[in-house]
Amino acid sequence: MRAGVLCLQGAFREHCEVFATLGADVVEVRTPKHLTDLDALVLPGGESSTISHLLVTSGLREPLSQAIRNGLPTLGTCAGLIVLANEVLDGRPDQEPLCAIDLTARRNAYGRQVDSFEAPLDVKDLVGESFPGVFIRAPVIERVGPGVEVLAMHDDRAVLAREGNVWVTTFHPELANDFRIHEYFLQEVAA
Amino acid sequence: MSEPRAIGTARVKRGLAEMLRGGVIMDVVTPEQAKVAEDAGATAVMALERVPSDIRRDGGVARMSDPSMIDGIQAVVTIPVMAKCRIGHFAEAQVLESLGVDYVDESEVLTPADEAHHIDKWTFTVPFVCGATNLGEALRRISEGACLIRSKGEAGTGNIVEAVRHLRSILGDIKALTVAPSEEIYRWAKELQAPVDLVAEVAERGELPVPMFCAGGIATPADASLVMQMGAQAVFVGSGIFKSEQPEVMAKAIVEAATHFADPSIIAKVSSGLGAAMPGAEIASLEVRLAERGW
Numbered sequence: 001m002r003a004g005v006l007c008l009q010g011a012f013r014e015h016c017e018v019f020a021t022l023g024a025d026v027v028e029v030r031t032p033k034h035l036t037d038l039d040a041l042v043l044p045g046g047e048s049s050t051i052s053h054l055l056v057t058s059g060l061r062e063p064l065s066q067a068i069r070n071g072l073p074t075l076g077t078c079a080g081l082i083v084l085a086n087e088v089l090d091g092r093p094d095q096e097p098l099c100a101i102d103l104t105a106r107r108n109a110y111g112r113q114v115d116s117f118e119a120p121l122d123v124k125d126l127v128g129e130s131f132p133g134v135f136i137r138a139p140v141i142e143r144v145g146p147g148v149e150v151l152a153m154h155d156d157r158a159v160l161a162r163e164g165n166v167w168v169t170t171f172h173p174e175l176a177n178d179f180r181i182h183e184y185f186l187q188e189v190a191a
Numbered sequence: 192m193s194e195p196r197a198i199g200t201a202r203v204k205r206g207l208a209e210m211l212r213g214g215v216i217m218d219v220v221t222p223e224q225a226k227v228a229e230d231a232g233a234t235a236v237m238a239l240e241r242v243p244s245d246i247r248r249d250g251g252v253a254r255m256s257d258p259s260m261i262d263g264i265q266a267v268v269t270i271p272v273m274a275k276c277r278i279g280h281f282a283e284a285q286v287l288e289s290l291g292v293d294y295v296d297e298s299e300v301l302t303p304a305d306e307a308h309h310i311d312k313w314t315f316t317v318p319f320v321c322g323a324t325n326l327g328e329a330l331r332r333i334s335e336g337a338c339l340i341r342s343k344g345e346a347g348t349g350n351i352v353e354a355v356r357h358l359r360s361i362l363g364d365i366k367a368l369t370v371a372p373s374e375e376i377y378r379w380a381k382e383l384q385a386p387v388d389l390v391a392e393v394a395e396r397g398e399l400p401v402p403m404f405c406a407g408g409i410a411t412p413a414d415a416s417l418v419m420q421m422g423a424q425a426v427f428v429g430s431g432i433f434k435s436e437q438p439e440v441m442a443k444a445i446v447e448a449a450t451h452f453a454d455p456s457i458i459a460k461v462s463s464g465l466g467a468a469m470p471g472a473e474i475a476s477l478e479v480r481l482a483e484r485g486w
Contacts, residue, residue, distance in 0.1 A: 008450050009213040009234060011206075030451065045210050046234070047270055053232035054450055057443075079210070092229070092269060107269060113293035114316045116203040117196040135196075136206045137271065137293070155194050175206050 001186065004029045004038040006064075008054040010046015010079060014174035018182045032063045040073045040189045043080030045136070045172050048088075048107065051079055052095045061098075068100045073165045073189040075182075081105055081168035082139055089142065101166040102145025103158075109140035121171070123152040123160060126180050133159065133171040141170060199316035201338070207271065207293065207318060208339035208402040211235060211425055215415070215449050216404070217442060218242050218429040222267040228432070231442035235271040235293070237427065238264040243300050243347030244430035244469065247479065253301045255283040258290055265291065273320070278485060279305025288317040294339070296320045299484035300346045300429075307486060312336030322406065324357045324482050326364040327383030330393070331486075333401055334386050340399055342423065343482040344407020347430050349471035351408045353482060354418055358405060362422050368394040407482070410435070410468040412448030412461050419452035436466030 003024040005015045016026045019042075027034055029041070041064075043051070055061040068074050068084075076084040082091065086099045089106040110116070116137055120130035133154060141158045144150060152160035159170045160181070173181040214234030219225040225236045240256045241249065255276050265272050271293035276283035278297055283304075287295050297310055299322050312319040313336035322343035323329035329340045342361060344354030368379060368390065376394055380387035392400055405423035409415055410431040418426060426449055435441040444461040451457035474480075 007213070011209040011212060013212070014209065030454075046212075047210065047214060049229060049270060050214055050232045050234050050446070053446070057232075057447055058450070090269065112291040113203075113207055113271065113318065114288065114291060115198065116207065117198045118200050118202060119194060119196040134202055134206055136203055136210060172206060175202060175209065 001025065001190065002027055002037055002039050003186070004034065004041045006041065006043045006051070006060075006080070008058060008060075009050045010044045011172065011174060012044040012046075015042045015044050015077075015182075018174055018179050019186075022179060022183060022186060024186065029060070030058065032059050035060070035063055035067055038067070038072060040075070040186065041067070043074065043076040043083055044174065045078035045080065048079035048082040049092050049095055051083055055083070065098045065100070068098065068166065071165050073167075073185070074100065075167045075169075075185050077169045077172055077174060078136065078138055081170060082107060084166060084168055086145070101161070101163045101168055102148055103141050103161065103168070104143040105139045106142050107139050108137050110135065110138055113137055119154055121152045121154060121159060123181065125151070126184065128180070131173070131180060132176040132178055134175045135171045138170045204318035204338040205401050208320070211271070211404075212402060213450055214425050215442075215446050216273065216425065216427045217432055218427075219264060219433070222263045224433055224438075225264045225268045227439055228442060229268045229270050231439060232446035233270060233442065234425070235273055236264065236268060237273045237275065237296065237429075238292075239275055242430040242433060243481070244349070244434055245347075246300060247347045247477075255280070255286065255301070258286065261287070261290055261292065275301055276310075277301040278303040279308050279310060281310045284310055284315065284319075288315055292317065294318055294320055297337075298322065299343060299481045303484050309335050309486070322482070322485060323361065324485075325360045326393070327385050328485060329361055329399060329403070330383060330385035330389045333399065334389055338401050339404065340401060341404045341406040341427055343485075344405065344409075345474055345477070346407045346481050348408050348474065348477070349410040349431060349434070349469040350474060351410070351414045351417065353474060354405050354408045355421070357482070358418060358421050358423060361403070365393055365398060369397045409445070410471065411465075412444045412458050415445050415448040416452040416458045419449060425449065430469050434469035441465055441468070
């Protein structure tokens, strides 16, 4: 299993560590040549405006978008969700999302950093206790399309969802010291 | 909003610092500069009234910025906004928290308000970043609740030499700690003037328990590449952008350098045709050494 992690900016190191712990070969994706032969891809948290900018300057935007459309299993966390969404509210005007999952995300919808929070989440099909949700200047999913399956909610809003090969979270599973969501994702990729 | 939630936890405070890794945090003094920074791909801006090189030139007491100025910058950008308070000035920090800044920098660039104490940062919901010149200073700040450490360098000089010295000192001691026999941890704690449990944690992990960025003297893409290859996880650029000849171009170049820091061909490409970097200063010629502030 070759798991690529987009390493342009943000909390990519934690995703690499989780995948390595789960036995995947981790590929740090910084330029288009790193996209070859991947079985899965993660778009990490960070600043979505910075990551969008660096996707263009690195030449990754088009080949990465194509790979996702061709079915590459992809997990986007927080800023990664904003990059993957069909529609982004309160973003920068030049921030064009990749339109890889049919939902509408609103940036920083909970407020500023002082409003960042932790909350326990019940995730569909996850056995054991609730998952520790870490929400940092998190986006809110305001609308999900008919093809999107919601796997976890908080305060009546989807916080973990998937449509086909694309998975998104508004929180940070990589900061939770709990590998179950990464494991779940990799199991589905292997299946 | 009915479901339970916990705000201001160590995990969410340190977590924002983790989100800023691999990026560039830029000093800005106006909303226009904040837009330039965001357009260039900055991960955050530091809102202040004067960049360090101007503080150095003007002398006098440097204080927290006017709240209306910080407010003006918050209104025009979507990225996190940081602001500085004086060392030990917890009332300024309270004001900044009430304004909703995303990170407070308890900074030696401003004139210290307390000659013996830093702020008890655990009592705040907003996270703090603090400077350090050596491992002991970094661990004292972490013990007071800092969630992000930046090596201090010498702000406002455009001279990278102090940043390199501080990084080498911090990272060198961390490396030495990882191979120290357990009985030596107690002597290290005594010499570093830092809590023994934090010293033991660093020895175990081989790194600080919070992210470490670099500040003070970064003026070119190659400077960013240098400190990030040494082990800094992101960079703060103060005077280096808006005191350069072409701030927009310099800002974009340093953003790319922070991502591709290990690829010399990309550093070469983004370093081409930048115009003049900020004018620099020899450390020996300085009247005030900002890095010496902090206890």
